[in-house]
Amino acid sequence: MELMDARHRAGLWVASRHPAGILYGVIITGAVISATAGHETSARRIVATTLFVLGVYWLADVYVRAFAHQFREGRDTLLHRLAAASRHESGVLLGGVPGLGAFTIATALGMSSSTAADLALWLTVLVLASLAYLAARYAGAPVREALVEAALAGMLGILMIVSKSLLH
Numbered sequence: 001m002e003l004m005d006a007r008h009r010a011g012l013w014v015a016s017r018h019p020a021g022i023l024y025g026v027i028i029t030g031a032v033i034s035a036t037a038g039h040e041t042s043a044r045r046i047v048a049t050t051l052f053v054l055g056v057y058w059l060a061d062v063y064v065r066a067f068a069h070q071f072r073e074g075r076d077t078l079l080h081r082l083a084a085a086s087r088h089e090s091g092v093l094l095g096g097v098p099g100l101g102a103f104t105i106a107t108a109l110g111m112s113s114s115t116a117a118d119l120a121l122w123l124t125v126l127v128l129a130s131l132a133y134l135a136a137r138y139a140g141a142p143v144r145e146a147l148v149e150a151a152l153a154g155m156l157g158i159l160m161i162v163s164k165s166l167l168h
Helices: 002-015 019-036 043-073 078-108 113-138 143-167
Strands: none
Touching (some): 002 019, 002 113, 113 143
């Protein structure tokens, strides 16, 4: 019963924070780390590039949401639209925390950039699979179906790991 309650609370927490935005943040962060983390690339450059791309994506989402608001809701002040969109789209930034946090901590503890990137990408696989499982179970899917969803979501992370190997 406690596990079900914890899973339900976790599902509510994710649902209240724009889950699509969180997924985009996880995916974008993993993809940028995958694309930039060669053997010669510094940790600082990887972090800066990832933050830049994640930030631009977030700003684009904020702008698009604020722009589209006028068609959905009618006239409203730009400041109000931007503030509401910034809050709503903050999930994108939140989604970047696990991968970028793991990478930053690992390099601070002395891991090479390439190895820290591998760690961050495996964490990305775990986060994607966990979120998919959580969402499926939250929606009432049976365990087997939730595991299939988790496996498929994890494959996206595996693709990032494979692409890192092919790119570098």
